[in-house]
Amino acid sequence: MSEELHQRARRLIEKERVEGISAADQDWAASHISECATCAAFARKTDAAVRGLRGMAIPFPKDLASRTQFRVQLRAQELREREPGRRWMWAACAMSWALGLASAPYVWEIFQWIGEKTGAPKLVLQLGFGLWWTIPALLVAAVVMMESTRRDQESSWMRGQ
Amino acid sequence: MSASTLTLVAERAIYLSSVQDTEDRKAIARGLRERDPELLDFLIETYKFRLFRYLLYITANKERAEDFFQETWIRVLERGHQYDGKSKFEGWLFAIARHLVIDWQRQKKMQSLDSLMEPEQGAPLELVNESEPSPLSQVLSQEQETAMQSSLGQIAAIYREVLVLRFQEEMRIEEIAAVMSTPASTVKSRLYRGLEALRTALPEGIA
Numbered sequence: 001m002s003e004e005l006h007q008r009a010r011r012l013i014e015k016e017r018v019e020g021i022s023a024a025d026q027d028w029a030a031s032h033i034s035e036c037a038t039c040a041a042f043a044r045k046t047d048a049a050v051r052g053l054r055g056m057a058i059p060f061p062k063d064l065a066s067r068t069q070f071r072v073q074l075r076a077q078e079l080r081e082r083e084p085g086r087r088w089m090w091a092a093c094a095m096s097w098a099l100g101l102a103s104a105p106y107v108w109e110i111f112q113w114i115g116e117k118t119g120a121p122k123l124v125l126q127l128g129f130g131l132w133w134t135i136p137a138l139l140v141a142a143v144v145m146m147e148s149t150r151r152d153q154e155s156s157w158m159r160g161q
Numbered sequence: 162m163s164a165s166t167l168t169l170v171a172e173r174a175i176y177l178s179s180v181q182d183t184e185d186r187k188a189i190a191r192g193l194r195e196r197d198p199e200l201l202d203f204l205i206e207t208y209k210f211r212l213f214r215y216l217l218y219i220t221a222n223k224e225r226a227e228d229f230f231q232e233t234w235i236r237v238l239e240r241g242h243q244y245d246g247k248s249k250f251e252g253w254l255f256a257i258a259r260h261l262v263i264d265w266q267r268q269k270k271m272q273s274l275d276s277l278m279e280p281e282q283g284a285p286l287e288l289v290n291e292s293e294p295s296p297l298s299q300v301l302s303q304e305q306e307t308a309m310q311s312s313l314g315q316i317a318a319i320y321r322e323v324l325v326l327r328f329q330e331e332m333r334i335e336e337i338a339a340v341m342s343t344p345a346s347t348v349k350s351r352l353y354r355g356l357e358a359l360r361t362a363l364p365e366g367i368a
Contacts, residue, residue, distance in 0.1 A: 018327065018352045019334060049359045052309040053328040058214045061227055065209045068231045069202050072238050076196050079239070 005032065009039045017050050093140050100133065107132060186246040193241025205234055208254060211330060215255055218325040219262055219318055229265075233258040248339065251330070255340045259322075312362035320355030327352055 012029040015021050021029070033040045108129060115125045192200035212233060216226040236257050244253050313321060326337045334352075338345040 014353055014356060018349065018356065045360050045363065046356065049312075049356060049363055050328055052305070052312075052363070053324055053359070056306075056309060056313075056329070058210075058217060060210055060213055061223070064213070064227055064230060065205055068209075068234050069205050071231055072201050072205065072234050073198055075235055075238055076198055076201070079196065 006036065006039055009033065009036065010042055013039070013043045013046055017046060089143070093136075096136055100136065104133075182249075183246075186248075186250060189250050190244050190246030193237070193244050196238060196241060201234070201238060204237070204250070208251060211251065212254060212258060214329065215322075215325055216258055216262070218313075218321045219259070221314075221318060221321075229258060229261055232261055236261065249336065252332070252336050252340050255326070255330075256342070259340060308364050312359055312364070315362040316355060316358045320351055320358055323348055323351045324355045324359065 009029055009032040012021055012025050013033075016026065016029065033043055111125045111129050111132075114120070115122065189200065189204070209230075213226060213230050216229045216233070217223065220226050220229060233254070237254065240257070244250065316324075322341075323337060326332045326340065327334070332340070334345050334348050337348045341348065
């Protein structure tokens with residue numbers, strides 16, 4: 001028997017276990033295995049490997065599930081307690097943004113009035129107006145970043161291993 | 162009953178089962194969005210063996226697997242709203258666990274699980290060895306089980322991972338690819354290499 005036939009049989013033996021093969025290929029492989037002791041041994045060893053993997057029993061550590069359930073419940077409670085605060089923060093942000101938008105023309109008029117009184121260049125006025133808009137957004141970004149840093153620190157127990 | 166009727170009945174059964182699955186997945190997604198404590202307890206209880214086994218295979222260390230087990234469920238609680246119920250829950254769960262392990266590996270100056278390609282670079286597989294007799298030991302001899310554990314310990318973590326997902330979790334190749342965020346072709350090639358490595362590592366007497 002040629003080496004090519006053996007290689008084909010071995011490819012089919014593995015493929016059958018990994019992804020499955022057609023009925024025709026199954027018949028061909030079975031017929032080859034019945035005539036070839038080496039490929040039959042290959043098939044037996046592949047089956048032993050798969051069977052061994054499927055049969056591997058790993059005992060589950062005692063109390064791990066209950067410890068995990070306890071930790072998850074504690075964290076859930078913590079998140080629930082924090083939820084109203086966060087909702088208020090976002091509501092305040094939304095309100096501030098809406099008021100900022102509505103009052104923009106009046107604010108610009110105030111800036112212009114200050115400019116007329118002080119004689120400040122228009123660029124400075126525009127910069128001031130820009131900051132008037134960006135500072136609240138920057139503050140919110142800082143709060144969100146602080147929140148995320150705090151959350152990272154909470155799970156740093158894992159890195160200490 | 163004719164063959165065509167049987168086919169129709171089988172197709173109907175498969176359809177009903179998939180509808181059930183979809184309904185279950187939607188219920189899980191809804192419960193996770195609401196952070197339903199009873200659902201979380203139920204999920205931990207349901208998936209505990211499978212998740213722990215997967216973590217043990219990819220971390221090769223019992224204590225670490227226990228830590229990642231807890232952390233995975235905390236993530237499930239925190240990021241539950243991201244599960245849309247369109248895919249299987251276990252795939253999403255394993256993907257979270259996998260990312261946690263990879264993040265930890267990266268923090269230890271490693272790039273990913275791929276850095277455990279060479280068996281000698283990876284930690285040896287420390288499977289749990291507790292006093293309770295495993296169901297397998299009732300079927301196979303203790304010697305064979307030890308041989309299998311030792312053979313698995315000689316295989317790189319990336320191969321152990323696909324082998325456990327395919328042959329223990331019975332996941333389809335596409336599902337494994339989704340868990341690992343890699344193309345199906347990569348999963349297949351790792352499966353073939355893993356199987357070859359395991360076959361080579363198995364002692365002669367095991368067949």
